[in-house]
Amino acid sequence: MNLLVLGGTRFLGRAVVDAALAADHELTLFNRGQTNPGLYGDVEHLHGDRTRDLTGLRGRHWDAVVDTSGYVPGVVRAAANALDDANLYCFVSSVSAYASFAGPVREGDPEVELGDHPDDQVLPDYANYGALKVLCERAVREVFGDRALVARPGLIVGPHDPTGRFTYWPHRFAGGGDVLVPAPPERRVQFVDVRDVGDWIVRSCERGLTGTFNLTRPGVAWGELVDACIPTRPATPVWVDDTFLLEHQVGQWMELPLWIADPHDVGVHLADVSRALGEGLTFRPLDATVRDTLALAQPTETAGLAPEREADLLAGWSERFP
Numbered sequence: 001m002n003l004l005v006l007g008g009t010r011f012l013g014r015a016v017v018d019a020a021l022a023a024d025h026e027l028t029l030f031n032r033g034q035t036n037p038g039l040y041g042d043v044e045h046l047h048g049d050r051t052r053d054l055t056g057l058r059g060r061h062w063d064a065v066v067d068t069s070g071y072v073p074g075v076v077r078a079a080a081n082a083l084d085d086a087n088l089y090c091f092v093s094s095v096s097a098y099a100s101f102a103g104p105v106r107e108g109d110p111e112v113e114l115g116d117h118p119d120d121q122v123l124p125d126y127a128n129y130g131a132l133k134v135l136c137e138r139a140v141r142e143v144f145g146d147r148a149l150v151a152r153p154g155l156i157v158g159p160h161d162p163t164g165r166f167t168y169w170p171h172r173f174a175g176g177g178d179v180l181v182p183a184p185p186e187r188r189v190q191f192v193d194v195r196d197v198g199d200w201i202v203r204s205c206e207r208g209l210t211g212t213f214n215l216t217r218p219g220v221a222w223g224e225l226v227d228a229c230i231p232t233r234p235a236t237p238v239w240v241d242d243t244f245l246l247e248h249q250v251g252q253w254m255e256l257p258l259w260i261a262d263p264h265d266v267g268v269h270l271a272d273v274s275r276a277l278g279e280g281l282t283f284r285p286l287d288a289t290v291r292d293t294l295a296l297a298q299p300t301e302t303a304g305l306a307p308e309r310e311a312d313l314l315a316g317w318s319e320r321f322p
Helices: 012-022 073-082 129-147 168-174 194-207 222-232 242-247 274-278 286-296 307-320
Strands: 002-006 026-031 044-047 064-067 088-092 148-153 177-182 211-215 235-240
Touching: 002 012, 012 026, 012 194, 064 073, 064 194, 073 129, 088 129, 088 194, 129 148, 148 194, 168 222, 168 235, 168 286, 177 222, 177 307, 211 274, 222 235, 222 286, 235 307, 242 307
Parallel strands: 002 026, 002 064, 026 044, 064 088, 088 148, 148 211, 177 235
Antiparallel strands: none
């Protein structure tokens, strides 16, 4: 297969490239050449800024295109138009495309609308992120019709993750000591290893699969995640309930990564992935994701409890329940 990847050197694009190379496909990468420019020296690189100039893509044919870097509908439409000779266009969207997360989300559910937000930039608070992804999906479908494959991943995690969200947990447990964890242990969260997404995308392009698919693990209990993290170094989980966390204004999702208590948002961890499972989506062992995240991804300042904040919360919890 002759495959073009828009992006390809940072996170998901990197996993797609690795999967394609492992399958001996012929690859071309189109990007600005600014992120990890030394990667994939034996792969054809076309350098350009997709927001300004797509000249390097014109007059070429690829069996499949994988777009891992599309956020603004006008930019995605321009790429789709420039590449309309391809057999298939795979656009990586997001589960953020759904209008409501008050319960499970399934392909075909209502999609979030843009409202008064701009359609030419992602806002700093990401308030229009999901709606822009919806419009990007529509742009691809309008150009490619039944040759479009739309992937809607949940939280993507694993090696080279730049966000620090999942990454916080393996590193925090590796630090040892008492670790604040949101109770109860049986509550489930959803995320997916970036390599599992990359593998599925490449296999789907090989088969010419089209349509729209949620992509994430069906669900992992917090207790399972903790058990997978603890072998990195002895640590003690301290299970803290939602009431206490909300009373102390702990931030959901980012300050305490993966934690969602708001009933309007619980569907973030309830995506139905039965369609993708039926089309070959598989998952590597959880401990492999934890181990490789610890080795190949770093925490960030924007995700996770600061040590002083965690210590204060643990002290308060201990006073309430000595």
